[in-house]
Amino acid sequence: MAATEQLGSIVDSTGLAGRTAGSELVAAYRPGSFFLASRAGTLLAHGVAHRAPDAADPAEAVRAVLAAARPGSVVVGALPFAPGAPASLVVPEAVHHGPPPVVTPNPVPRPRRRPLAMRAVPGQQVYADGVRAALELMRGTELAKVVLARALEVTSGEPVNLAELLGSLIELDPVGYTFAVDTGQGTLVGSSPELLVSRKGGTVFANPLAGTLPRDRDPVVDGQRATRLLGSAKDRLEHGLVAEAVAEGLRPFVRKLEVSEPELLPTTALWHLSTRITGELTDPDVSSVDLARALHPTPAVCGTPVASARAAIADIESFDRGFYTGAVGWCDEHGDGEWVVAIRCGLVDANTVRLFAGAGIVPGSRPADEVAETSAKFRPLLTALGFAHEELDGGAR
Numbered sequence: 001m002a003a004t005e006q007l008g009s010i011v012d013s014t015g016l017a018g019r020t021a022g023s024e025l026v027a028a029y030r031p032g033s034f035f036l037a038s039r040a041g042t043l044l045a046h047g048v049a050h051r052a053p054d055a056a057d058p059a060e061a062v063r064a065v066l067a068a069a070r071p072g073s074v075v076v077g078a079l080p081f082a083p084g085a086p087a088s089l090v091v092p093e094a095v096h097h098g099p100p101p102v103v104t105p106n107p108v109p110r111p112r113r114r115p116l117a118m119r120a121v122p123g124q125q126v127y128a129d130g131v132r133a134a135l136e137l138m139r140g141t142e143l144a145k146v147v148l149a150r151a152l153e154v155t156s157g158e159p160v161n162l163a164e165l166l167g168s169l170i171e172l173d174p175v176g177y178t179f180a181v182d183t184g185q186g187t188l189v190g191s192s193p194e195l196l197v198s199r200k201g202g203t204v205f206a207n208p209l210a211g212t213l214p215r216d217r218d219p220v221v222d223g224q225r226a227t228r229l230l231g232s233a234k235d236r237l238e239h240g241l242v243a244e245a246v247a248e249g250l251r252p253f254v255r256k257l258e259v260s261e262p263e264l265l266p267t268t269a270l271w272h273l274s275t276r277i278t279g280e281l282t283d284p285d286v287s288s289v290d291l292a293r294a295l296h297p298t299p300a301v302c303g304t305p306v307a308s309a310r311a312a313i314a315d316i317e318s319f320d321r322g323f324y325t326g327a328v329g330w331c332d333e334h335g336d337g338e339w340v341v342a343i344r345c346g347l348v349d350a351n352t353v354r355l356f357a358g359a360g361i362v363p364g365s366r367p368a369d370e371v372a373e374t375s376a377k378f379r380p381l382l383t384a385l386g387f388a389h390e391e392l393d394g395g396a397r
């Protein structure tokens with residue numbers, strides 16, 4: 001999580017002088033830039049000096065492009081969900097590092113708008129049928145968990161202002177990983193609570209999440225939900241599969257592997273179960289992208305076993321995930337970097353946004369609950385876009 005802490009100054013400058021406050025970096029965002037902000041710091045990158053070659057192994061592509069770039073360069077971009085799909089990784093022309101964005105204590109409420117059009121892909125009933133189909137598969141096969149996603153396409157009256165959207169996402173959830181990355185087919189924008197992996201010197205950190213309940217405005221009900229989640233056997237199973245896979249995925253690369261007990265992690269809309277995993281890298285040549293590649297896809301975005309879960313996703317889901325449930329992040333020439341699970345996000349193209357939300361299905365999952373969970377996962381982005389999401393979600397059946 002702390003991988004950007006080391007970054008206190010501007011590596012290269014396009015006019016911003018010295019250490020720049022994170023909120024200024026939000027304002028300096030322009031379409032095509034790469035942006036990633038977290039509690040640890042803010043990274044804003046402009047332009048494309050080099051593009052990483054298409055390669056089966058993105059870690060090799062990152063090594064190759066960094067070798068061709070000038071010393072001190074950083075690679076930024078996104079890794080896709082599907083194996084073999086092209087990554088979007090570049091060495092930018094200019095990289096700015098700053099502290100975490102400053103959050104206004106009392107943000108000015110923005111007027112709520114209604115979108116011109118919206119379309120659920122698939123509708124809620126079809127998604128619920130998909131959950132039933134997955135549960136049926138689990139009864140007859142080795143499939144133990146699968147993450148099923150749905151999308152919501154929203155058309156606004158005007159083009160989405162990406163800098164404003166980033167600012168709103170940060171205001172809503174200052175502790176999230178807020179990102180924007182130009183994928184070539186639109187800009188993937190979101191605020192993810194989940195760190196796939198970071199590497200800082202010899203220290204490796206991962207923070208798998210799984211097992212979720214929507215939060216409630218009433219603090220008493222909200223507290224009861226948190227307690228229920230922590231004690232839920234179904235959610236502990238769903239979470240345990242992810243935490244175990246991440247710990248086992250890191251084991252070949254580290255010594256002193258430490259795995260916390262599952263704990264609660266709140267976002268603005270949800271309670272999650274979270275496990276913190278740390279280790280000391282044994283081989284300094286293993287980069288943050290090598291680690292991301294070794295871990296992806298975790299059962300937080302795909303399932304267990306991976307091959308059966310991929311097949312179930314291909315059968316049941318009706319859209320291409322693209323970079324959703326891939327990873328967004330950066331890697332420097334030393335291999336240090338930070339890769340965030342690309343969830344709670346949407347693909348913005350002019351005045352349309354395709355939002356994505358998925359939920360882990362295990363025996364004991366209830367279709368209606370998974371619909372409600374995915375609805376809750378859409379909410380922060382809809383709010384940040386300025387939409388009255390209650391009407392929206394109800395209408396998108």
Ligand SMILES: C=C(O[C@H]1C=CC=C(C(=O)O)[C@@H]1O)C(=O)O
Pocket residue numbers: 147149194209210211212272299300301325343344356357358359360361377
């Ligand atoms: C796949 C998503 O969330 C994953 C990450 C955390 C918790 C999850 C869950 O409880 O289902 C999901 O596995 C998503 O938000 O689109």
